[in-house]
Amino acid sequence: LxxxxxxxxxxxxxxATYATGSYTSRPTIKFMAREGHLYLQSICLSIYxxxxxxLQVTAQLGxxxxxxxxxxxxxxxxxxxxxxxxxxxAHVKNYYTQKMxxxxxxxxxxxxxxx
Numbered sequence: 001l002x003x004x005x006x007x008x009x010x011x012x013x014x015x016a017t018y019a020t021g022s023y024t025s026r027p028t029i030k031f032m033a034r035e036g037h038l039y040l041q042s043i044c045l046s047i048y049x050x051x052x053x054x055l056q057v058t059a060q061l062g063x064x065x066x067x068x069x070x071x072x073x074x075x076x077x078x079x080x081x082x083x084x085x086x087x088x089x090a091h092v093k094n095y096y097t098q099k100m101x102x103x104x105x106x107x108x109x110x111x112x113x114x115x
Contacts, residue, residue: 026084029078029083029084029093029097030084032078032097032100032101032104033075033078033079033084033100035104036071036074036075036078036100036103036104036107037075037079039071039104039107039108039111040068040071040072040075040107042111043064043068043071043107043110043111044068044072064110067103067106067110070103071103071106071107074096074099074100074103075100075103077096078096078099078100083096
């Protein structure tokens with residue numbers, strides 16, 4: 001049997017909302033979700049290790065609990081099925097994409113400043 005290569009769910013709710021499928025749509029957003037989760041896990045795992053606690057003091061990183069809480073929240077929201085597959089209005093997608101981008105940039109800076 002030949003394998004299916006196109007989207008399974010091409011449908012529209014109205015002129016401004018649409019879904020193009022879970023498997024082939026939105027590769028950039030799926031990449032951002034994976035990368036964001038990777039950064040979050042890297043930071044969380046290392047912050048709770050003894051070595052990074054010492055680095056926090058010596059590198060004078062300060063307390064990043066509020067940032068980590070916000071970054072954890074946006075990572076959770078960003079992995080929602082509706083965001084990844086694009087089943088929402090463009091301004092909603094843009095809002096969450098911007099939050100994820102800014103959070104990932106801050107996470108990258110935090111990791112760099114530790115080393």
